[in-house]
Each structure stands twice: as structure tokens, then as C-alpha cells.
Amino acid sequence: MTGGSVHIVIANPYGYELFEPGARATRVYGGAEVQLYHLATTLAAMPDIRVSMVVERPRSGPLRDVVDGVTMRFVTAMPRLDRLRRYLPVPSPTYLNALVRCGGDVVVQRGGAVLTADAALAAAVSRVPFVFMAAHDWDCTRQHVTGRQRLAGEIYLWALRRAELVIAQTDDQAGFLRRWHDIDAPVLRSGLPAAVGLPDRPHPAEAPVLWVGRCVAWKRPEAFLALAQRLTHRQFVMVCPIYDGEEDLAERVRAHAEALPNLEFVSFVPFRETAALFGTAGMFVNTSTAEGFPNTFMQATSAGTPVASLSIDSDDLIQRHGIGVVGNGSISMLADRVEEMLGDRAMWQAASTASLNYFAANHELDSIAAILASILRQIAAAGRRAPT
16 A cells, blocks of 8 residues: 555456447456446546556557556456466466566456456455455356366366455355355445446337347357247347357357347447446346356346346345346246236336436445445555565
């Protein structure tokens, strides 16, 4: 700490595009990057906090050293090393060097990956605390050590144990961390700015049913197509950008989607333009097998758009707060519940109002960032740790 200020260093490889919409990252961003964008800019606006962020140099677009108060440190993408690290978790000298050279008081990283180990190592070399923020339920179990990426998962779990603090998104995640790793993690809800200036929404029965997500297998985009096939009298919009390594799935989804007359398929929408999609949708649909707490749920509830989840309901929030419907893993059940809500204006309005109230009480960004700032100040105040 210098002069009472706290310098936070954040590892966020694919997040620069959110700061500079004219840039195109080497890989499409997800919810972890969105959260770090909002938290970083809000923290940087606080007078006693400085924020540096390590990001990959984009494939195209302008480079700005400081954006919204956040200092960028660019590293060059190394695709071959990235592919190798999925299976053989070697450290990245590029990231280690960049994180250490930032000279921060705390290193923060979100989402379980080999990068978690880079962040933990950089913090150890710098003798500063490392804070890990869970982005997915799988970050809190042992899912990462299953399958072909077991070695990468093991190095992630090593880094998880190195963290001075692990932060969960939900009570479910906190429970998983206690059960699987004997880690006591405070729960910090994700946050977003409240939706403002949204266009007028059509009557819910005439508004499109929306799906937004990366084209990855665990998000089950084809389940949304199956829903559209069942409800042929409803209109659907699908925003589904290609994700590295999932090109075959993306082509299959695109071809199927373009064959459906009641579905509009969009390969990519810049983040700043997605609020209008949520604000004009009749319902938002999630088809994932697992999540953390999706940013898309917050975007939907902040716009008063009820959610429909095929399977997940973190902390039973959807049913407990009346903000939408859950299909319990059944496409048929989900279709029936979506149809029921869109066909009953009073039912839809009740869920819409409940969504707005839920968001205001749980996900207001300034409140979430203030809690995180307090946590990071306390950790930084403990001072640099001794070498181990």
C-alpha cells in the first residue's frame, strides 16, 4: 500500500473488448470477464483504489493504456501455449511477468483455469495476497479434474488452496467449497448497473423469447432450438458466438437455427447492445447443465424480463423469488411453463415486477463493489507476506 491507497491487479485475458468496443479479443468473453469489467471500473472510481488489469492484446482495434480509470497491461496472445496448457499446465512466463511487474498490493483472478495458478504464483513471487473469485459451480467442486484436462484441473486446485481468500457467488457455491475443499468462502453476489433507457417492450405474448450465450456444449444451445421447434407460434432470438474449440458445434447450431422460420440467429452482439435485447424480450431462457450465477439472469431481471431455466436454479432463487420458471431438466415441461407465462399477462407481470425487485435488492453494482472494496482493503492492510 502506498500513501493509504490500495493497488489491485486483476488477471483478465479476454476482457479488453468490454473496455474498448472497437477491439476484438482473441477469444469471446463470458460472464467472468463481464463481472471483472464492471467491478474494475467501479473500484477504480474510488479515491483510495488503483486498478491494473492484465489483458491479452486484441486481434484488432485500438489499444488504450488507461480506460475508465483502469490501467491496462497488454500481453501477446500465444495460441499454441494456450492449447498446450489445457492438458499440460505449464506456467506462462508472459502472464507471470506481467502480473508481477504491475507491482500491486493484491492479485485477483476470477474463474477456475490454469491462469489461476499463474495468478497465485505471481502473488507468491510478489509476496502479496491472492484472491480468487468463483465464476462457476465447477470451480467449487472437483469437476475440473475429470476428463482429459485432469492435469490442468489439479494445478487449478493447487492454486485454489494457495488463495488467501476465495469468494463464492452463491450459497450453493459456498457449500460446495466447504464440502469438497474445506474452504470457508464468503458469498458476494454478482453485480450489474441497473438497466436504463430501454426501448418499449411489446406485449409479452408478442415479444421474442431470448437466448444469449457462448456456443459451448455445457450451455446446450441445441436445447433452445428444440424449445423453438415446440413453440412454433412464438418468436425466438438466439445470440450464440463461436467459442474456440467448439467450431463443429457452432456450425451445427447455426445450420439448425437458420432452418427454423420462427427463430432469428445472431452470431455476435457487442455487450453494450445486449441490454436492449433483454429489455424487449418476453422471456429469457437458460439451457445450461451448470452455471455460477449467470450474468444473463441479472441482465434479464434488471430489465424486468422473467427467466426460464431448463435445469439450473442457483440457491433456488428463481422459484423462491418468483422471477420465472424452471423446467426441471425437461424440454417439454419448460415449453409448457414458458407458454403458460407468455399466455397469462397477470402471471407475466407478477414475475416481471418480482424480477425488478429481486435485482434491486441483490445485484446493485455499487453496493457489491463497495463490499468487495472493503474486503480487498482489509487483505491489503495485512501487508506483504513472508516468502514460503
